[in-house]
Every structure is written in structure tokens, then in C-alpha cells.
Amino acid sequence: MSDIQFDGVTKVFGRGGKPFTAIGGIDFHVNDNEFISVVGPSGCGKTTLMRMVAGLETPTDGEVRVGGEKVTKPGPDRAVVFQQFALFPWKTVRKNITFGMRSRGASKAERDEAVAHYLKLMKMEGTEDSYPHQLSGGMQQRVAIARSYATDPGVLLMDEPFGALDAQTRTIMQEELVRLSHVNPRTVLFITHSVEEAVYLADRVVVMGRNPGKIREVIDVASTRKAEKWSEEPIDDVMEMPSFTHLRGQVWRLLREEMGEDI
Amino acid sequence: MDKRTPWGRVVTRSSITGVITVAVVIALWFFLTSVTGIVGQYRFPSPQDFLASFVRLATEGYAGGTLIEQTLQSLWLVACGFFTAIVIGVPLGFAMGYDRRIEAFLNPVFLLLRPIPPLAWIPLAIVWLGLSDGSKILVIFVAAFVPSVINTFTGVRNVDRTLVEAAKVHGAGTSRLISEVYLPDAAPMIFTGLRLSLQASWTTLVAAELVGAFLGLGRVLSTAYRDINTAMILVAMVVIAIAGAFTTILLAQVEKRVIKWRTT
Structure with a gap:
């Protein structure tokens, strides 16, 4: 609950x-x-x-x-999605999405699966190793939303x-x-x-x-x-x-x- | 069209212009000294004198050592002073930026020490440690310490609060906050501090070696000055410039490797 x-x-x-x-x-x-x-x-x-x-x-x-x-x-x-995305500029899309999962001690397999799952859901396959500044605003916010969902709050x-x-x-x-x-x-x-x-x-x-x-x-x-x-x-x-x-x-x-x- | 040099620089129209400018300056130098003798050799050496002095320093040596020995001595002192300063300075600046209580505790010490120009420490350093390497390392340390502390402090204090909150709401504890948010966010400022520390190290080294040393590029400089050997003075100046530039490029390479995510 x-x-x-x-x-x-x-x-x-x-x-x-x-x-x-x-x-x-x-x-x-x-x-x-x-x-x-x-x-x-x-x-x-x-x-x-x-x-x-x-x-x-x-x-x-x-x-x-x-x-x-x-x-x-x-x-x-409780995860937050901020207006200014608040992605970590020094982390790739993959590392950003799994940031919260790592706090929970998720295994590498779980993390890889989540990255694949959310990127597919958001039609962003192939951007795993991009840095946030290489993405458009809409894509950055998708990553931020994925980061929050992936934490499983x-x-x-x-x-x-x-x-x-x-x-x-x-x-x-x-x-x-x-x-x-x-x-x-x-x-x-x-x-x-x-x-x-x-x-x-x-x-x-x-x-x-x-x-x-x-x-x-x-x-x-x-x-x-x-x-x-x-x-x-x-x-x-x-x-x-x-x-x-x-x-x-x-x-x-x-x-x-x-x-x-x-x- | 563009070609890449070993430094990754791009050969462009403006760098061709630069080469032409340098060529003109050298031609003028040759003209004023060797060709016409308008500038006498006791004021400024001719290109041939300069080359002869360089060869002399490189082969038979001058002021107690060859080019390699003198340069390595100076590089060694800069490295010792610089690394001691940043190994202590960066964590200290980090702690002060991270925790206001630590800042409140240490800041008064800085307010007292900061107005003292690093070179003013030379006499005390010599009284304490003589003309040994230690006294020079101490003075370089003092000079390089302040910029690395202040810039690290500023970088950490001005950390992006939203990113800190984003890390907290995604479950990051103190150690992850420090290593994955504060440190990378402050990294560009920390490197600015390191660059300033490195510059300060070279300035101080030359001054300290001028005052008294048995070996080193500053010693070459002071000996040449006593001998009124303008050619050797110029050689020492040029070698110091090249050694300084070499360390600066090295630091820039490290920075490029550490800050991979640079947006520009």
C-alpha cells in the first residue's frame, strides 16, 4: 500500500x-x-x-x-521527477536510469533488464551510452521519468x-x-x-x-x-x-x- | 583541409598566421642583433649566441649541471610541492565546501594566511630548511595550496542543489552523494584550481631557486645573471617556459580524460 x-x-x-x-x-x-x-x-x-x-x-x-x-x-x-529533469550530466543514460536501483541494491542483470525495458517503452533504444546533453529535452525527461519508475517507488x-x-x-x-x-x-x-x-x-x-x-x-x-x-x-x-x-x-x-x- | 597535430589542435588559417608572425619576429631578432648590431650582445643575444648557449648547457652543462639535470631537478621540486599541496588542499577545500561547520572552523586560518604573498615565505623557509630541496618544496606548497583549496571549496559550495535532491530522492546515501554528485559536479572547478596551483608552483620555484639553490633552472638563471651571460639567461627562460607548458598540457590531458561528459 x-x-x-x-x-x-x-x-x-x-x-x-x-x-x-x-x-x-x-x-x-x-x-x-x-x-x-x-x-x-x-x-x-x-x-x-x-x-x-x-x-x-x-x-x-x-x-x-x-x-x-x-x-x-x-x-x-518516493521518487521525484523534476521540472529541470535533474539528470546527472556525468552519467550515461544507462547509469542515470539505474541510479535509484543501485540504491536498492539491484543486481546487474536486473539493472540491464530495466534499462532495456524502459528504453523500449520510450522508443529510445540505442541511447544507453549517450550523455544527457546529447539528447533532446523530451528525451531527457523520458530518461528522468524512467529513472524514477525504475527505482520502483x-x-x-x-x-x-x-x-x-x-x-x-x-x-x-x-x-x-x-x-x-x-x-x-x-x-x-x-x-x-x-x-x-x-x-x-x-x-x-x-x-x-x-x-x-x-x-x-x-x-x-x-x-x-x-x-x-x-x-x-x-x-x-x-x-x-x-x-x-x-x-x-x-x-x-x-x-x-x-x-x-x-x- | 584541417590537419591534426599530436596535441589534437587543428591547423587552420589562424595558426598559419601565427607561424608567419613567429617567423617575422625571429627574422627581426636576427636583423637587430647579428646583421646590424643595433642591439649589442650584452643587452640581448643574437640567435647564434642563443643556440650556442643552448648546446653548451645541453652538452657540457652550466651552473653545476647539464640541461637534463637542471630541468629534472626543477620538475622534481614542482612535482613534490604541487602534489603535496593538492593532496592536502583538495580534500580540505572539499570538506569546507561540504560542511559549513568545517568552513567556520578553518576559514579564519585562511583569512590570516591568504594575504601573505607566497614569495614572502622564502626567507622563513630558508631559515628553517636551508638551501635544501625542502625549503623550495615548502614554498611551492604554500603557493599551490591556496588556489586548490579555494577553487575546490567554491566548486563544492556551488553544487547544483537540484542534482543533490535528485540523488537523495533516489536513495543515495552520503558516500554516493559525495562520489557521484559533489565530486563530478565540482570537477571543472577543482581542475581550475589545479591549473592555478600549477602556475603558482612554477612562479614560486623560479623565485626560490633565484634566491639560492645548488641546482635547477632558477640556479642557471641566477648564475647566468652574475656572469652577465644574456644568451644563457634567455636559454633558461625558454627552457622554464617549455617545462611549464609541458606540465600544463599534461594536466589538461588528465582533465580531458576525467571530465568525459563535457558538454562543449
Whole structure:
């Protein structure tokens, strides 16, 4: 079980100076193998929320539990995909993908198998010995995603993973991520600025508000996706379906209210 | 069109221009000294004097040793001082960059020692260790130590935080963080430090040998100066330049082999 439980989670930054409440008391439960998208205006603390699950930040008050265990530090049960890919420039694709596996003590055979598996899945065969700078942005992010999946974490945390990619690459990556999470279902917390992306990928979309960061509303997408058979259609067709545009409009209205005078 | 030399450099139009420039300078040198005598041999040697002095140093020797002996002596001292400095300096700079408590502990010592020019250590080194190799190695050590510490420190302190976090969330412990993230990320800065240390080593060596030595290229220089032998002075200068360049190229080769992932 890799569910995530937020219990009265509060995060205040700036000891000494003027304290800033980034997250003001969040209670929320993410089910095992559920895909959650998080959207919200900038400064609503969505990245902070993710970093607390990763163990890169500690809540000022309350606690985060993953699989029932309180999070105190980073661990291989939770992997992060960063917006700027964060691949090790001095490691080949192979060594990058297997970085987390080596922490777990995976054998060479297991590692070779994983590299072959993920590169095939991402149609990147033959790039094993390339260095990251020799790859395009989209390919680099595929490697970063493979690195996180290969660690075999219960929870995948993605902080605007497609934010640095161009529009076409982004669309392809969204489709691939859907495919990947069908093959390897994981509990995912996916942070994004894009409402389309959030609705297309998630089982539930969390809309956050700010001052302080809190959950404004949670919108269910999974039942619609199943009923309208989204997974059987290509992404651009899905995004034109009335069921999709309806949900997208709903998320947009909430966001617009939260952004207020910023628009 | 392009041809590769043993150093991997590409022969291009600009390097041909360079060859022409050097040829012109040598021709001018020949003209001013041997042909016209505008510049007298006590101010600057003619090309023939220079070659004669070089042959003399190489065959019968000068100032207590032949070219090979003098050069090896200097190379040996540079190697001793340089390696001692980096073997202690790089780990120290690394520790200071990695852990702020170590920095807080050691930084005051550096703030006190840094403003002292390395050459100012020569008298104390001679008082302590005489005109032996030891005193020169000590001074080279002092000169080479600071750049390797400071640059390693800067490289480690400015490590890419996202990469550190990426390693942590993929389960890396302290030893993997150090060897697989901090060290490679700081490597280009560490090599910058090594290059500066090497330069400082040569500068200091020559100064220390000028002050007092029984053997070495600096000794050739100081003896030639007492003999007012401008040709031998020039020979020593050129040999020092070549020896220095040789070690710099060697270091660059090591760097190229270590940093294979260079993006440019």
C-alpha cells in the first residue's frame, strides 16, 4: 500500500524574518495507485506540498504519511521527477536510469533488464551510452521519468515535469505518461500549471488556493474517463470531447476565482 | 583541409598566421642583433649566441649541471610541492565546501594566511630548511595550496542543489552523494584550481631557486645573471617556459580524460 495521508499539514517559512505560511492546514488522502493532479495559482504552495511528501521539506505542523509511515526524510519509496529533469550530466543514460536501483541494491542483470525495458517503452533504444546533453529535452525527461519508475517507488512525485518542453513534445509525453501508468500503476502526485494536462492525466484534480495555501476543491475525473472511454482515444480527440471540456471549464472557473485580480 | 597535430589542435588559417608572425619576429631578432648590431650582445643575444648557449648547457652543462639535470631537478621540486599541496588542499577545500561547520572552523586560518604573498615565505623557509630541496618544496606548497583549496571549496559550495535532491530522492546515501554528485559536479572547478596551483608552483620555484639553490633552472638563471651571460639567461627562460607548458598540457590531458561528459 502506498497511499498518502496529509494530516493538518502546515508549512511556515522564514524563521527570524517575516514568517510566511505557505501551506495552512491541509487534510487530504490519496488512494493507492491513484493519479492526482494539483493545480493552483503560483504561490499556493503546491511545490511545497510535493516536497514535504518527498521528505525534502518538513511540515511545521501536522504530518505526511506514506503507506502509514510518517515521512521524515527522502526515501526510495518516493521518487521525484523534476521540472529541470535533474539528470546527472556525468552519467550515461544507462547509469542515470539505474541510479535509484543501485540504491536498492539491484543486481546487474536486473539493472540491464530495466534499462532495456524502459528504453523500449520510450522508443529510445540505442541511447544507453549517450550523455544527457546529447539528447533532446523530451528525451531527457523520458530518461528522468524512467529513472524514477525504475527505482520502483510506491509514490511518484512530479513537479511540472513537462513545463520545460515545447508544446508538441509535451502532448506526446502526456500520452506516454498515460500509457506508462497503465503498464505500471503508481500513486502519483502531479503538479502542473496546465488545466488540460491536469484533467487529461488525473483520476482527481486538486485545485489549490493561496494565502495561505489550502485545498479549494477536489474534482473527480476517473468516473468520467471510464464512462467516456478516454483511454481508447488519442489525446487531441479526448480534449475535444464535451465530457472533457466540461471538466476543464469547471477547473478553470475555480482557478480563475482563486487567481482573482491576477488575471 | 584541417590537419591534426599530436596535441589534437587543428591547423587552420589562424595558426598559419601565427607561424608567419613567429617567423617575422625571429627574422627581426636576427636583423637587430647579428646583421646590424643595433642591439649589442650584452643587452640581448643574437640567435647564434642563443643556440650556442643552448648546446653548451645541453652538452657540457652550466651552473653545476647539464640541461637534463637542471630541468629534472626543477620538475622534481614542482612535482613534490604541487602534489603535496593538492593532496592536502583538495580534500580540505572539499570538506569546507561540504560542511559549513568545517568552513567556520578553518576559514579564519585562511583569512590570516591568504594575504601573505607566497614569495614572502622564502626567507622563513630558508631559515628553517636551508638551501635544501625542502625549503623550495615548502614554498611551492604554500603557493599551490591556496588556489586548490579555494577553487575546490567554491566548486563544492556551488553544487547544483537540484542534482543533490535528485540523488537523495533516489536513495543515495552520503558516500554516493559525495562520489557521484559533489565530486563530478565540482570537477571543472577543482581542475581550475589545479591549473592555478600549477602556475603558482612554477612562479614560486623560479623565485626560490633565484634566491639560492645548488641546482635547477632558477640556479642557471641566477648564475647566468652574475656572469652577465644574456644568451644563457634567455636559454633558461625558454627552457622554464617549455617545462611549464609541458606540465600544463599534461594536466589538461588528465582533465580531458576525467571530465568525459563535457558538454562543449
